[in-house]
Each structure stands twice: as C-alpha cells, then as structure tokens.
Amino acid sequence: MNPQPTTIYRAKRILTMNPANPEATHVAVRGDRILGAGSLADLAVWGEHEVDDRFADKVLMPGFVEGHSHTMEGTFWRYVYCGFFDRMDPDGKIWPGCDSIEAVIERLRRRDAELPAGEPMAGWSVDPLYYGDRRLTRADLDQVSTERPIGVLHASGHIMNVNSKALEMGGLLRTGIDHPGIPLADDGLPQGELQGPDPMMLVNTHVGFDRGDLAGDEPGLRQFARLCVRTGVTTAADLASLLPDEAVDMMLRVTGEDDFPTRIVSLRRFQSLTPKELIDRAAELKGRSTDRLRLGMVKVVADGSVQGFTARIRWPHYVDGRNGLWYITPEQLRETYDLALERGIHIHTHTNGDEATVLVLDTMEAALCRHPSPDHRFTIQHCQLADAAQFRRMKALGMCANLFSNHHYFYGEQHLTKTVGPERARRMNACATALREGVPLAIHSDAPVTPLGPLFTAWCAINRLTVKSQVLGEHERIGLDDALRTITLGAAYTMKLDGEVGSIEAGKRADFAVLEHDPLEVGGADLKDVGVWGVVQGGRIFAAEDI
Numbered sequence: 001m002n003p004q005p006t007t008i009y010r011a012k013r014i015l016t017m018n019p020a021n022p023e024a025t026h027v028a029v030r031g032d033r034i035l036g037a038g039s040l041a042d043l044a045v046w047g048e049h050e051v052d053d054r055f056a057d058k059v060l061m062p063g064f065v066e067g068h069s070h071t072m073e074g075t076f077w078r079y080v081y082c083g084f085f086d087r088m089d090p091d092g093k094i095w096p097g098c099d100s101i102e103a104v105i106e107r108l109r110r111r112d113a114e115l116p117a118g119e120p121m122a123g124w125s126v127d128p129l130y131y132g133d134r135r136l137t138r139a140d141l142d143q144v145s146t147e148r149p150i151g152v153l154h155a156s157g158h159i160m161n162v163n164s165k166a167l168e169m170g171g172l173l174r175t176g177i178d179h180p181g182i183p184l185a186d187d188g189l190p191q192g193e194l195q196g197p198d199p200m201m202l203v204n205t206h207v208g209f210d211r212g213d214l215a216g217d218e219p220g221l222r223q224f225a226r227l228c229v230r231t232g233v234t235t236a237a238d239l240a241s242l243l244p245d246e247a248v249d250m251m252l253r254v255t256g257e258d259d260f261p262t263r264i265v266s267l268r269r270f271q272s273l274t275p276k277e278l279i280d281r282a283a284e285l286k287g288r289s290t291d292r293l294r295l296g297m298v299k300v301v302a303d304g305s306v307q308g309f310t311a312r313i314r315w316p317h318y319v320d321g322r323n324g325l326w327y328i329t330p331e332q333l334r335e336t337y338d339l340a341l342e343r344g345i346h347i348h349t350h351t352n353g354d355e356a357t358v359l360v361l362d363t364m365e366a367a368l369c370r371h372p373s374p375d376h377r378f379t380i381q382h383c384q385l386a387d388a389a390q391f392r393r394m395k396a397l398g399m400c401a402n403l404f405s406n407h408h409y410f411y412g413e414q415h416l417t418k419t420v421g422p423e424r425a426r427r428m429n430a431c432a433t434a435l436r437e438g439v440p441l442a443i444h445s446d447a448p449v450t451p452l453g454p455l456f457t458a459w460c461a462i463n464r465l466t467v468k469s470q471v472l473g474e475h476e477r478i479g480l481d482d483a484l485r486t487i488t489l490g491a492a493y494t495m496k497l498d499g500e501v502g503s504i505e506a507g508k509r510a511d512f513a514v515l516e517h518d519p520l521e522v523g524g525a526d527l528k529d530v531g532v533w534g535v536v537q538g539g540r541i542f543a544a545e546d547i
Contacts, residue, residue: 063234063511075220083125138192151207232513311353412466
C-alpha cells in the first residue's frame with residue numbers, strides 16, 4: 001500500500017528533456033518524486049490517482065537550473081539600484097535604469113534624505129562603460145554625503161566606488177598608496193575606485209558589502225527565492241559564499257521550511273583560508289547537505305571582469321594595451337586542485353580572460369596526472385574568451401564550461417570598441433564551439449551581475465543580439481533545443497545533479513517550470529517573452545503571483 005497519494009498533472013505540453021521520452025501530456029507525482037511522464041493511459045499503471053487539471057493550459061518543463069548566481073541579489077534590493085537597465089525586483093516591480101552618472105548621484109541623494117544620520121549607504125549595479133569616458137569618483141559621491149560612508153558596487157561585482165568617508169574609514173584616504181587596484185587622483189589620494197577583492201575588503205564592512213554578513217542575511221535569501229519562482233528556477237547555485245557556521249545554520253533552517261521554494265547549491269569561496277583549510281571546510285560542509293541546501297563544493301576566482309578591465313587576457317590584452325588582475329597565485333591554485341581531487345571535492349573556477357583560462361587548464365592537466373579522477377566535472381565559470389583550442393583541452397581534461405551568454409546583450413557594443421575588439425568580442429561565450437568540441441555546457445546570468453532569468457539567458461545564446469540588436473558572433477549561435485538543455489540538464493550536470501534534476505522522468509525530483517507559452521511554438525527569436533506562471537519544486541506548487 002502506498003503511503004502517499006499519486007497526483008497526475010495534465011498539461012498542454014510537457015517538454016521533458018528526456019531523450020527517450022521527449023514529450024508528454026501528463027506527469028505523475030508521488031510526494032516529491034516523479035513516477036513517470038506520458039499519456040494518462042500510460043500512467044494508469046501506477047494505480048489509484050487524482051488527475052489535476054490546473055496546468056491544462058500551461059506548458060511544463062524541468063525546473064530551470066541556474067548554474068551561476070548569488071543569493072545576495074535578494075539582499076541588494078534593500079540597497080540603491082544604480083544599474084543602467086530597467087530591472088525587476090522580487091515583488092515584480094520594475095525599477096528604471098540610471099542613464100547617466102548624474103542620475104546615479106540623484107538616486108543616491110534621494111536615499112540619503114531617507115536614511116538616519118551616520119548610517120552607511122550601499123548602491124549596486126553601476127555600469128561605467130555606459131557613461132563614455134566618465135568614471136564615477138569619490139568627488140561625485142561626496143556630492144551625496146561627506147558624513148556617511150557610501151559604497152556603490154559595479155555590475156560586475158569586482159569593482160566598487162566609494163566616497164571620502166568610506167576611504168577614511170578603510171584607512172585609504174592618504175597619499176603614498178601604491179596598489180594596481182587603487183587608482184589615484186591628481187591630488188595623490190585614491191580617486192575612489194577600488195578594483196578587486198583586496199582593496200574592496202578594506203571598506204566592505206563600512207558600506208554594507210561584507211561577504212560574511214551577506215552570507216547570513218535571512219531576508220535576502222527569502223527574497224532571492226521569490227525571484228527564482230518568478231523566473232522558473234527550482235535549483236540555483238549560490239556561487240561564492242563564505243559560509244560561516246551561523247550562516248549555514250540559518251540556510252539549513254530556512255531552506256528546510258515547508259514553503260521555501262528553491263534548492264540552493266552553495267559553494268564556499270576561496271577567501272581568508274589556506275587551500276588545506278578550504279578543502280577541509282568543504283568536506284565538513286558536505287556532510288551537512290540536505291535536499292534543498294547542497295554544500296561541499298568550492299569556488300575559486302582566478303581573475304576579474306572583462307567589462308571592469310580586470311580580466312587577465314592574453315596578448316594583445318585589452319584594446320588600450322592594459323591587462324587585468326590576478327586573484328590567485330599559481331601555487332595556491334595547484335595546491336587547491338591537488339587537495340580537491342585527492343578528497344573528491346568539486347571545484348568551480350572563475351575565469352573571464354583567456355590568460356586565466358590557460359592557468360586553469362595547465363594546472364588541471366598537471367593535477368590530474370598526480371590525482372587521476374574519471375568524473376571530476378571541475379567547471380570553468382564564465383570562461384568568456386576561450387577559443388576552440390582551449391575548449392578542446394577542456395574536453396580532454398573532463399572539464400565543463402558555464403558560459404555567460406547574457407554578456408552579448410548587456411555589453412556587446414562595449415566589447416567591440418572598448419574592451420577586446422571585434423574578433424574576440426564575436427567569439428566571447430562561444431556556445432557553438434563548446435558544443436561542437438564536446439564540452440558539457442551550461443549558461444548563466446551571474447545574478448545580480450545580470451538579471452536572473454534562464455529563458456532570457458537561453459534567448460541570448462540563441463540570438464547573440466546586443467542591446468542595439470546587432471548580432472555579435474553569428475557562428476556561435478546555438479539552436480533552441482541546445483539552449484533549453486543548457487538551462488536544465490546542462491547546468492545540472494556541472495553540479496553533479498543531473499541524476500536528480502534537469503529532466504522530467506521517473507525517479508527524479510518533481511521540479512517543474514510552469515510556463516504560460518510553449519517555447520517550441522514561440523521559437524528562439526521570442527523565447528525571452530515566454531511567461532512564467534511559477535514552479536513546482538519537490539512536488540510543492542508555487543505561483544509567482546502568490547509569493
């Protein structure tokens with residue numbers, strides 16, 4: 001006798017991503033698992049059941065898997081949105097973008113008038129590439145306030161602008177500073193732009209961007225989950241938390257609630273620990289995993305961002321001749337890979353520039369000679385400037401790639417003229433080449449860097465259109481079927497979850513994205529416009545309008 005009832009959901013169409021059974025009209029669910037997908041007659045074999053028609057006019061897909069995002073986006077919506085583009089918050093409200101530095105300053109001034117005296121002010125998602133040659137400076141932010149510390153995080157997350165008060169509190173408002181990530185103004189003082197983690201860490205605690213605090217922000221985690229429901233995401237990677245014990249305790253409690261709608265896969269960032277301490281911590285966390293909070297993986301950051309001019313790029317470097325910043329030494333990376341392979345810890349490594357990708361591939365090749373591992377699935381995240389030769393090496397080494405296809409839309413024109421030039425801009429995030437070379441592939445938003453939304457991310461990979469509707473790299477466009485796979489099974493594979501999620505088939509978790517329109521009928525050109533009704537996560541139903 002079955003202790004749990006069986007529900008069979010009828011849908012207009014079910015796209016299963018299961019190659020043996022690609023489409024269905026019904027799916028049977030018992031508890032949090034899928035019994036099977038097919039016709040109603042097929043599923044009658046499971047005996048007594050209830051037919052639920054609530055999705056009869058909807059299309060079901062596997063719950064989308066966001067392979068690179070950050071739960072801190074939920075926290076950031078308490079801060080001042082300073083991005084160039086309009087953007088939806090967890091309540092569904094659209095915030096207009098700031099089309100100039102003056103607009104950024106004015107928005108910060110409005111918040112300044114609302115805050116108590118002395119309280120820090122944080123802004124996020126500013127995009128200097130859209131403001132010509134103008135850079136946000138401490139003088140600009142001093143127009144908002146010289147009494148409260150102010151920090152405005154760039155959209156990339158790798159650079160922050162601060163005012164004089166924040167520099168003073170971080171011990172940086174002085175002459176004599178010689179650091180590649182701290183450019184100086186004509187007066188010999190820092191001009192207010194802090195590039196990379198080292199200088200940013202000196203002010204983070206004073207302006208609201210301390211990673212330890214962000215990791216433990218319960219309201220932010222709940223807000224992030226609401227965004228996931230609105231975009232059809234049932235599993236989301238939280239890539240690069242510090243995961244202190246108190247934050248892990250909170251995340252276990254919150255994700256364990258009956259009405260928490262998202263599976264979070266949280267990776268411990270390589271920061272403030274030695275490689276051995278990092279791997280020891282990951283192994284400890286792995287033992288605390290639950291279905292809705294997966295722990296025990298590691299995120300390593302090798303370089304910065306392309307649009308922030310901090311990525312490490314092979315010759316001829318950026319178009320103005322500069323190069324970016326290293327965030328890790330070769331010795332640290334080697335020790336981390338060796339220990340992880342030896343102990344079975346899964347690593348995702350951030351590279352934006354192709355010089356950083358060379359370091360990762362060389363280090364991985366040597367590490368695998370010392371510690372052979374037949375199914376490690378170490379994943380290179382972003383990997384934006386990789387060429388065909390590097391993808392062939394990834395395939396040979398058993399590595400995965402998670403490409404940042406949203407970049408074409410948000411930064412395409414800037415990459416053509418300001419960062420890497422036309423040839424390399426056209427090959428950025430080379431999804432077609434990765435698939436052709438046999439590299440397991442996912443694509444991602446890196447929210448809050450760009451908005452969470454797998455259907456939009458897939459649309460970007462299919463069309464490779466810039467915001468001005470220019471096709472950037474037509475030969476790297478991929479088809480609709482491949483794009484849908486990258487946001488389901490492809491992303492699940494990179495996190496070693498493809499045996500549990502990513503397709504609708506017997507035995508897997510009952511995770512579905514519930515869509516208002518059929519992606520196969522809409523087609524790749526308009527995929528971003530497919531509406532999301534909500535999700536089913538672990539057999540539990542969450543409508544976007546109710547969250």
